[in-house]
């Protein structure tokens with residue numbers, strides 16, 4: 001039975017009065033361990049287990065299981081926090097209930113998935129990474145934290161740092177692409193933005209890095225599927241962004257849904273108590289993903305009764321949704337499966353996070369209704385979202401300078417995504433009020449004013465098949481119209497009256513993100529047919545591609561003159577797209593994940609190892625070489641690729657020396673000239689290769705980059721530092737080292753177009 005204990009609340013209230021700032025010093029709630037130790041000494045075993053329970057509220061659905069009544073859990077002391085409740089009034093009511101009526105008056109953690117914005121929505125994380133702009137990402141995370149905390153949230157289930165080499169996996173949209181270096185840079189930027197440097201502020205919150213680990217490598221790109229991977233691959237490519245997050249001081253970490261070499265990550269002692277805590281020194285909170293504890297049993301590695309014990313013993317502190325910790329852990333202690341000390345350690349970590357946030361000093365610091373009225377979806381935040389979104393678009397093709405468009409004549413805007421305001425945001429926008437967002441069509445009309453005429457037609461459904469369309473558009477339905485032929489005929493009539501055609505097509509918002517895997521990653525059937533018909537008119541066509549993943553664009557890359565990949569750009573996507581389409585801004589994004597030519601090439605990624613039979617002649621089939629009979633090995637658009645409205649010319653790079661002494665540094669310099677007609681930003685990339693090492697190393701690895709603004713006609717010198725750290729990798733014994741010898745450095749505008757120099761490392 002759960003014992004209700006109001007004594008602590010009484011003492012706290014007596015000492016602190018109405019929890020005023022003046023009384024804080026006497027409370028010592030901020031004191032290292034003593035406050036938490038003292039509190040825990042008064043808690044029963046059941047109350048400690050209660051702190052490990054994280055039920056879902058139920059306002060917002062992000063998983064299969066729905067939430068129980070939070071009030072009774074709070075009164076019973078069977079809860080450490082909750083998530084998926086929106087709105088400061090309700091959150092405040094629950095927080096008051098916990099503090100005033102719950103055992104010991106312990107405040108609650110309030111979680112949410114504020115992954116790319118709260119109500120001001122920014123582009124999906126994959127798009128954000130294509131800006132390569134960590135300062136912008138930090139700014140977006142700061143704004144997200146300001147808005148979320150203003151509405152009562154104190155714990156953010158972001159960033160998602162899973163490396164992904166398989167675009168069939170829908171959750172590729174939520175991460176920073178395929179590269180561990182860039183992924184680490186971005187992870188740190190998110191964490192700085194969310195947590196800031198003062199966790200006691202009322203506008204910072206605890207970040208939660210997820211999903212630990214290897215979730216992005218789900219077999220076949222099918223969500224929730226198995227992962228089996230060598231440790232060499234894990235440590236060199238998949239784990240670095242997690243380690244970088246720990247180094248950046250992330251407060252919490254979420255386990256993943258998948259097996260890691262036969263064990264559910266949530267119950268993997270090696271992964272959690274070993275790698276994460278013992279090796280990396282993480283001392284924050286570990287929470288499961290949605291309902292993962294019983295899934296430890298589903299996946300065949302513990303009985304349902306023992307799944308909680310196994311997860312806790314592995315290092316998982318908090319149980320999201322399932323309630324199995326509360327149901328089974330006390331009994332597991334009796335059965336000798338779990339030590340009380342293990343429960344104490346987990347409970348302490350939950351309480352320490354609350355202490356870190358300053359919740360014991362002021363449990364209502366995030367319950368400020370005034371802030372919620374003025375700090376959310378503000379003009380300033382929206383202006384930032386607009387400007388950041390424009391940085392994320394990637395210009396894949398631009399024959400004859402089709403883009404930017406002039407604001408004149410008749411422009412036909414055609415496609416099922418042209419007037420779908422609720423489909424601009426992308427996967428994690430359940431917290432947004434999409435009714436406040438505008439469609440691309442509205443933004444186009446405003447942008448051109450009286451200077452040009454915007455004609456519009458929907459042109460097609462998302463898919464020919466109604467069921468597939470329903471699967472693809474789930475939460476943010478796009479109306480299905482019975483007859484695709486008449487939609488297309490209408491669109492062609494509109495197109496024939498126009499001077500230029502802009503096709504707003506691709507994936508609908510729910511075709512990427514969780515539980516949105518695809519086997520065919522081309523533009524959906526009816527939309528592709530629409531595009532073909534539009535191209536056939538002979539008029540210039542611009543493809544504005546909405547997508548949450550790399551698509552196979554074989555036909556499009558051959559036949560459509562201009563392709564601007566706009567991903568899902570957030571609440572201000574419409575204006576951001578017009579900024580770029582009409583040339584107020586030049587595109588500057590570059591891909592952070594490879595675009596394959598064919599789904600059969602997957603997994604396809606730039607930092608691959610050498611095969612035993614390298615292909616000597618790319619593009620020609622060579623028997624007994626590592627190639628395909630029916631397709632080149634090369635991607636369609638490589639990692640790092642992206643065009644601009646201007647052009648850049650790279651000079652000959654130089655190295656300060658051809659020898660890197662032990663403990664020394666080299667500099668790699670290159671001059672980049674803007675040779676085009678407008679100012680622009682270029683993302684200059686630096687790669688490295690270790691041709692002979694203890695274990696095979698990739699043909700190239702990103703080791704640095706710089707975003708440089710270069711006015712037209714001007715030249716900028718870009719300088720990179722090469723040091724021993726850049727050469728290191730994990731060998732088969734998981735030692736982090738490098739072996740002296742020859743190395744290649746490469747510099748250029750993308751991972752395919754590189755100039756190479758060599759040096760010897762001592």
Ligand code: BGC
Nearest residue numbers: 062063113157210289290514
């Ligand atoms: C997702 C997590 C998310 C959680 C809570 C899960 O289904 O995998 O990324 O944080 O739900 O909404």
